[in-house]
Amino acid sequence: MAATTRILIAEDQGMMRSALASLLDLEEDMSVVATVARGDEVVAAVRRERPDVVLLDIELPGRSGLDVIGEVIDALPGSVVIVVTTFGRPGYLRRALESGAKGFLVKDDPVEELASAIRRVLAGEIAVNPQLAAQALGASPNPLSDRERQVLNASSGGATIADIAAGLHLSASTVRNYLSSAIGKTNTRNRGEALSLARDRGWL
Numbered sequence: 594m595a596a597t598t599r600i601l602i603a604e605d606q607g608m609m610r611s612a613l614a615s616l617l618d619l620e621e622d623m624s625v626v627a628t629v630a631r632g633d634e635v636v637a638a639v640r641r642e643r644p645d646v647v648l649l650d651i652e653l654p655g656r657s658g659l660d661v662i663g664e665v666i667d668a669l670p671g672s673v674v675i676v677v678t679t680f681g682r683p684g685y686l687r688r689a690l691e692s693g694a695k696g697f698l699v700k701d702d703p704v705e706e707l708a709s710a711i712r713r714v715l716a717g718e719i720a721v722n723p724q725l726a727a728q729a730l731g732a733s734p735n736p737l738s739d740r741e742r743q744v745l746n747a748s749s750g751g752a753t754i755a756d757i758a759a760g761l762h763l764s765a766s767t768v769r770n771y772l773s774s775a776i777g778k779t780n781t782r783n784r785g786e787a788l789s790l791a792r793d794r795g796w797l
Contacts, residue, residue, distance in 0.1 A: 601644035632656030662692035684795025696720035744771040
């Protein structure tokens with residue numbers, strides 16, 4: 594008898610988390626061994642439960658799912674990560690795959706597609722929402738460096754230069770330089786426009 598695939602789900606919406614767990618548990622070859630609601634709980638849960646597959650949302654409290662993909666793989670090299678998100682953006686797809694994810698699906702996909710994707714990924718394939726894959730082929734690559742993304746992200750909510758500098762342990766002049774560079778690379782007029790465009794493209 595084939596071994597049961599152990600699955601961990603990271604999803605902040607309680608109803609969605611329960612629905613995914615219930616539906617996947619109906620599959621004869623799958624078992625949901627743990628669920629978490631926060632991004633900063635994922636790695637500890639992976640070390641504790643040692644799942645074969647981690648289903649990871651992007652917009653999680655604590656930490657973004659995109660930011661923990663690499664840590665999940667480092668914590669348990671034999672596991673595979675599949676991103677399951679509402680935010681089907683080409684930039685997110687690029688970042689997820691570059692970080693080591695083996696699948697990227699959107700929540701509008703039928704649950705049968707998710708079960709199929711899990712099996713395909715475990716067989717060594719890459720499973721990506723076809724429409725998003727097509728969009729990604731024509732999308733511009735992320736022009737921002739990691740530090741530019743970090744500073745631009747920290748500028749949301751009306752944060753001042755001093756706020757950003759203190760939060761990231763940088764000098765005010767360094768923050769201004771990163772923001773100026775990000776504005777130039779995104780061909781926008783100010784940091785608000787740069788932030789909006791970068792989020793829309795999935796670069797943050």
